[in-house]
Amino acid sequence: MSLDPQHGPGVQRYVDASRKLIAEREAALARMRRMKFDTIAVHGLYSMEEALVQNQGAIIEPLYLATSQAYRDADELEAALAYLVPTWCYTRIANPTTYYLEWMMALLEGYRTGSDTSCLVTASGMSAIMSAVDPFLVKQKDGPEQMNFVSSIQLYGGTFQHFAVRKMKERGVECRWVLHPEDIEEWKSKIDGETRFVYMEAPSNPHQSFCDVKALADLAHSWEVPVIFDATCATPALMRPIAHGVDIVVHSLTKSITSGGLAIGGALISRKPIVTKIKNDDPRFKESFAEYVKFWPYRDNGPSPSPFNALFALNDLRTLRSKMDLVSRNCQKVAEFLQTHPRVYQVDYLGLPSYHLHPIAKKYMKLVDSGDGPGNEVNRYGHLMSFRVEGPPANARKAFDSFKIIYRATDLGRIKSVATIPAISTHSQQGEEARRMADIPPQLIRLCVGGEDPDDIIADIDQALNKI
Numbered sequence: 001m002s003l004d005p006q007h008g009p010g011v012q013r014y015v016d017a018s019r020k021l022i023a024e025r026e027a028a029l030a031r032m033r034r035m036k037f038d039t040i041a042v043h044g045l046y047s048m049e050e051a052l053v054q055n056q057g058a059i060i061e062p063l064y065l066a067t068s069q070a071y072r073d074a075d076e077l078e079a080a081l082a083y084l085v086p087t088w089c090y091t092r093i094a095n096p097t098t099y100y101l102e103w104m105m106a107l108l109e110g111y112r113t114g115s116d117t118s119c120l121v122t123a124s125g126m127s128a129i130m131s132a133v134d135p136f137l138v139k140q141k142d143g144p145e146q147m148n149f150v151s152s153i154q155l156y157g158g159t160f161q162h163f164a165v166r167k168m169k170e171r172g173v174e175c176r177w178v179l180h181p182e183d184i185e186e187w188k189s190k191i192d193g194e195t196r197f198v199y200m201e202a203p204s205n206p207h208q209s210f211c212d213v214k215a216l217a218d219l220a221h222s223w224e225v226p227v228i229f230d231a232t233c234a235t236p237a238l239m240r241p242i243a244h245g246v247d248i249v250v251h252s253l254t255k256s257i258t259s260g261g262l263a264i265g266g267a268l269i270s271r272k273p274i275v276t277k278i279k280n281d282d283p284r285f286k287e288s289f290a291e292y293v294k295f296w297p298y299r300d301n302g303p304s305p306s307p308f309n310a311l312f313a314l315n316d317l318r319t320l321r322s323k324m325d326l327v328s329r330n331c332q333k334v335a336e337f338l339q340t341h342p343r344v345y346q347v348d349y350l351g352l353p354s355y356h357l358h359p360i361a362k363k364y365m366k367l368v369d370s371g372d373g374p375g376n377e378v379n380r381y382g383h384l385m386s387f388r389v390e391g392p393p394a395n396a397r398k399a400f401d402s403f404k405i406i407y408r409a410t411d412l413g414r415i416k417s418v419a420t421i422p423a424i425s426t427h428s429q430q431g432e433e434a435r436r437m438a439d440i441p442p443q444l445i446r447l448c449v450g451g452e453d454p455d456d457i458i459a460d461i462d463q464a465l466n467k468i
């Protein structure tokens with residue numbers, strides 16, 4: 001790092017001393033990049049040397065609850081606050097426990113994608129989404145006043161609200177909705193020279209809508225526009241959009257990643273570099289977007305996670321691959337059962353060959369490090385599905401009210417099966433018209449199948465449907 005002449009020789013000594021630490025971290029990163037997915041998920045960047053030298057041999061990452069870091073003297077303070085040496089400083093800016101989670105997510109999301117990645121962890125999925133989109137919606141010095149972004153309409157309810165109300169209504173930013181994200185022609189008709197970013201969620205919640213990820217990235221890039229992709233329901237165990245050209249991935253860590261259900265969190269992972277024509281004084285904006293966000297808007301806006309939550313997420317991540325395999329297989333079995341049930345008129349699950357998006361999902365949803373390796377992995381479609389109950393909405397409510405082990409909650413991604421009726425919960429805010437456009441009738445039950453024995457879940461659903 002170049003040193004401002006105003007810094008004295010004492011500061012320089014700290015900068016020199018930190019080179020060893022930086023080199024060690026780089027070596028640890030390079031070592032982990034050569035490991036397989038499960039090994040990265042179990043160890044991340046927390047090494048045996050770190051455990052033995054700095055942490056009394058503790059085999060699990062330490063939980064740093066202290067708000068602030070102390071420094072040895074004025075020189076170290078000066079070096080740290082000018083970010084000339086690695087430092088965490090203050091938990092709103094960075095935190096050592098959160099740091100381990102950030103690197104874990106960067107490594108997993110970048111796994112075998114051919115790209116280097118950086119990651120920022122935030123307090124919630126929504127704050128990760130806000131942190132990802134806001135830097136693109138800034139006034140450009142000599143650019144046009146007009147700006148728009150193009151987004152699939154099949155979004156998590158909170159994201160829909162954020163775009164429709166916080167961005168369009170309150171800030172006057174134009175959002176162009178794509179009603180059928182699987183249709184690349186529709187995207188083509190909406191992107192233009194004033195488009196700041198393209199936004200996709202897949203598989204979407206609750207619809208499991210999907211798109212041709214690579215075709216979308218190629219199209220956006222032909223306009224020098226980045227793709228921001230919410231891959232919460234896939235997790236890096238089943239799909240890593242960066243491998244297909246996506247620039248920025250966002251996650252609600254709250255869901256399948258922290259399947260134990262004890263913490264809220266979000267993550268933003270970016271490819272190095274991203275495609276964008278937005279001008280920014282900091283070269284990191286393009287070269288390492290997640291680091292840019294962490295360095296500037298994040299510390300000013302303050303969506304930092306509690307280190308407690310970071311540790312819960314980190315701990316649940318260790319078994320992500322085998323867990324996503326298990327819950328996907330369970331969900332497949334439940335979906336196949338529901339398809340034959342006389343009281344159900346439609347089952348939407350990407351794993352069902354009859355589902356119209358099955359062929360496109362089959363191309364992208366694959367269990368990492370499975371089957372015969374790259375190109376021949378087995379397909380797994382996640383644990384989110386929905387089904388529609390015959391008759392008036394009261395029937396769906398009756399069945400829903402009769403579940404005995406499936407929890408009624410506006411939640412998903414759990415190791416326990418959970419169900420909700422989106423029209424009266426997650427998607428109640430957006431109104432009838434928007435729900436009609438997004439095809440979310442009141443007969444639709446969203447089900448996220450957990451790690452229970454699938455036969456017990458099937459029995460619970462069967463007895464509930466037979467109550468109608």
Ligand SMILES: *Cc1c(COP(=O)(O)O)cnc(C)c1O
Pocket residue numbers: 124125126127156158159201204205230232233251252253254255264265266
């Ligand atoms: C839950 C969810 C979010 C929002 O995440 P929070 O952690 O609840 O803020 C965003 N996207 C998807 C797909 C989600 O399921």
